[in-house]
Ligand code: SF4
């Protein structure tokens with residue numbers, strides 16, 4: 001799964017465009033991630049112009065993120 005630092009996101013929807021499994025979508029006024037769909041490909045990380053996406057390979061739920069990982 002990935003995390004998105006929302007306070008730096010410019011809502012360009014680039015991540016949503018490159019995600020092959022529709023695991024990121026614009027919902028209202030913020031990008032939402034759906035970890036159950038994510039295949040950890042990292043394309044969204046490379047495609048984010050604001051560098052606000054972090055990939056946590058093998059993590060399937062926000063409750064399993066490292067304690068210092070930002071997730072919102
Ligand atoms: S890591 Fe890949 S599958 Fe997961 S949200 Fe990013 S682009 Fe989509």
Ligand code: SF4
Pocket residue numbers: 004008009010011012013014015016031047048049050051052053
């Ligand atoms: S690519 Fe980065 S800046 Fe653009 S919407 Fe996604 S998280 Fe936000």
